[in-house]
């Protein structure tokens with residue numbers, strides 16, 4: 676029997692036809708800048724997907740005590756995060772009037788409704804039960820987010836790893852309720868101070884987690900500035916107060932213990 680399977684090509688492997696059919700502007704014309712707006716959001720969603728894939732990997736590697744490979748994966752995550760922050764420059768070439776030319780067509784749609792962004796927040800410990808209810812029951816978004824809500828965070832994987840490394844992480848932190856954000860813990864802070872002073876191998880890992888925390892804060896800061904310059908203090912399409920709401924999310928550390936100790940080193 677001759678092999679009738681079509682040869683693998685760039686186009687069919689990457690599903691280019693399908694990919695290029697996914698940008699569907701809603702404005703009349705359509706307005707020139709709407710394509711950029713759609714493309715950039717789709718690119719972010721793909722990066723979110725890739726980040727979640729890599730976060731799962733880091734947690735698994737830490738759980739398997741494979742520090743070197745976990746750090747390597749963290750480095751990849753940090754590089755992606757840098758690109759994600761830099762990409763905001765592109766959208767900032769869109770002026771307020773260019774955005775207004777199609778903004779009304781977004782109706783109530785908003786990045787606020789990105790389940791993958793919430794999944795990343797959950798992985799990093801910023802859990803919120805209220806976020807679940809925003810997605811229809813049994814939808815892909817709700818199911819994925821619910822799974823992440825009940826799963827241990829990256830910080831939990833880190834604490835469990837430290838415990839196996841011989842550090843006296845309090846047992847109640849190792850079996851804590853993972854559906855809430857990890858709270859600052861003096862016992863962990865003492866461990867971190869010891870690590871920074873005496874354990875360069877694990878201090879390196881701590882530094883990568885600080886990079887990650889700072890990188891996410893950087894994205895939030897750049898996003899709110901972009902929002903301010905594009906729509907000023909107008910409310911968001913997602914019904915929040917807009918830049919004022921976003922400003923409340925900036926500067927909140929994901930891993931408070933790692934920041935708390937800096938002044939003590």
Ligand code: HEM
Pocket residue numbers: 715716719720766774784785786787788789792898901902905906910911912913914915916917918920921924
């Ligand atoms: C002109 C460009 C943009 C404007 C004016 C804008 C505006 C806003 C506003 C006002 C909010 C607050 C929620 C609301 O009421 O809608 C928001 C949230 C959000 N936006 Fe944007 N955005 C822009 C671009 C982007 C891009 C490119 C992304 C990438 C995915 C993004 C992701 C998000 C996310 C994840 C949230 C939720 C943040 C949180 O709750 O902490 N936005 N955006």
